[in-house]
Each structure stands twice: as C-alpha cells, then as structure tokens.
Amino acid sequence: MINLKSEEEVSRMRAACVAAARVLRDLSALVVPGVSTAALDSAARGLMLRHGCESACYGYVVGGLTYPGHICVSVNDEVVHGIGAPQRIIQEGDLVSLDVVVRRDGYIGDNACTIAVGKVDPEAKALCTAAEKALHAGIAAVRPGNRVGDISAAVQGILAPLGYGIVRDFVGHGVGKKMHEEPQIPNFGKAGTGSKLLAGMCLAIEPMVNLGTHKIVMGADGWTARTADGKVSAHFEHTILVTETGAEILTLP
Numbered sequence: 001m002i003n004l005k006s007e008e009e010v011s012r013m014r015a016a017c018v019a020a021a022r023v024l025r026d027l028s029a030l031v032v033p034g035v036s037t038a039a040l041d042s043a044a045r046g047l048m049l050r051h052g053c054e055s056a057c058y059g060y061v062v063g064g065l066t067y068p069g070h071i072c073v074s075v076n077d078e079v080v081h082g083i084g085a086p087q088r089i090i091q092e093g094d095l096v097s098l099d100v101v102v103r104r105d106g107y108i109g110d111n112a113c114t115i116a117v118g119k120v121d122p123e124a125k126a127l128c129t130a131a132e133k134a135l136h137a138g139i140a141a142v143r144p145g146n147r148v149g150d151i152s153a154a155v156q157g158i159l160a161p162l163g164y165g166i167v168r169d170f171v172g173h174g175v176g177k178k179m180h181e182e183p184q185i186p187n188f189g190k191a192g193t194g195s196k197l198l199a200g201m202c203l204a205i206e207p208m209v210n211l212g213t214h215k216i217v218m219g220a221d222g223w224t225a226r227t228a229d230g231k232v233s234a235h236f237e238h239t240i241l242v243t244e245t246g247a248e249i250l251t252l253p
Ligand code: MF3
Pocket: 056, 057, 058, 060, 067, 072, 081, 099, 101, 110, 179
C-alpha cells in the first residue's frame, strides 16, 4: 500500500523537506578543496541542529549494519552511501555527491546533489548536468493518473541515449514517516506500467548515473557503493508531493 498524506501530514512533510533542502544548500557551500569528508559530516550535524531537524541516516540499520554517518558523502567513483572519513580530502576536480536525509516532527525530507569541485573534467560535468536534467524530467512525469513507470521512463529517456550507465541496484522511493516507503521508483522502466500515482503521495526521485558501466561494487565498510569500472558517478534527488495537477517539489530551501 502506498500511503496518501493528509493535509496535516503534508504540512509536516513540507517542514521536514525545507529543512533538508536548507541543510543541503548550506553544506554545499562547504565543499571546497582541502575539506575532509568527515568535516562535511560533522558540519552537517551542526546544520541540522540549526535548521531544527536531525539526521535520519545516523543509526539507520540495513541488514544488521548500522549507518555511522549523519549524511552520505560519495566522491568520484563512489555512487551512494559513502561515509565521511578524516583522511578523505576533497580536491579540485572531484565530483562530490551529498545525500541529506533528515527527520523533523516525525517526518522525513530526502534530497541529494552532486557538486563539481572547481575545474572538473568536461565529461564528468556533462554527467552531472544530465543527471539533474533527468531528475527534472522524472518530476515532470508526475501527475495523478500517471504511473511510476512514467517517471522511470522519463529519467531513462534522458540518460540512456547519452550512453551512461543507469544504476539499477538502488532506486527512488516513497517517503513519509519512514525514509523508505512504497513504491520503489527505478530510474529505468516502461511508461504506463507500475503503481498509479495519486494526489497526496510523497516520493523521492533520485537518478544515480555512471559515466561508464551501471554495475556497482560494495565497499568493505558494507555501505559505500562504487562503480565497478572506477569511472565517476552522479546523483540528484528531490522529495516531491503528487498534487491534483502535477508535482510540488518539497525539498526547496
Ligand atoms: N537517500 C539515501 C537512500 O534513500 C539515503 C540513505 S541513508 C543511509 O537510500 F543511512 F542508508 F545511508
């Protein structure tokens, strides 16, 4: 069952998502050469306090493993769920994906973006541009009566013709009191298939796309997913509300 949010719940979702967006915005400004990914994690913790929310990632358990960070910070060939580390120093030319998931007043806001640090390889930059464009194409496919597959096909329609590897092992998702609710929202699929979208659904749409192969490998920490070929990856995400006429992006600062 995909749950529909009441007006009351929608207003809580809005507040959580605005907080998530403000944390992501403020944190993005700190991504400069010389900063460690651990410093970004602890800055995020402070920003969450300032914006009246807490990390939904910290302490999150998947398959018996507890996530130790407050955000996910994934550099270059890291696809998602990278954990901040003091020895991991950001350098000019890096692609840094920040994934900020917060809880406020019992509800979750989830958003992510990839930042190109200084002068980056044009191919890497183009990947980021396409990933963000794909996110917005996915959002544009949201309206009551459309289906999850319409979102998937719209995202794929931007990325596949460019020859990029669309990550299959991680997908977008419904969001609410829990970080991951139904439905799953793959970044590939057939228009007209899957669950029907209804006003009141809250969805996290999040294309993850690789310059090379779509295949990923898991790191020894049990969390960090990286590309199997070592090429770079990009990730953009918004939480949206299905409205009577389309989509409202909730994760705006
Ligand atoms: N946006 C990511 C997701 O939906 C956040 C994961 S947080 C973690 O999977 F705790 F699982 F790392």
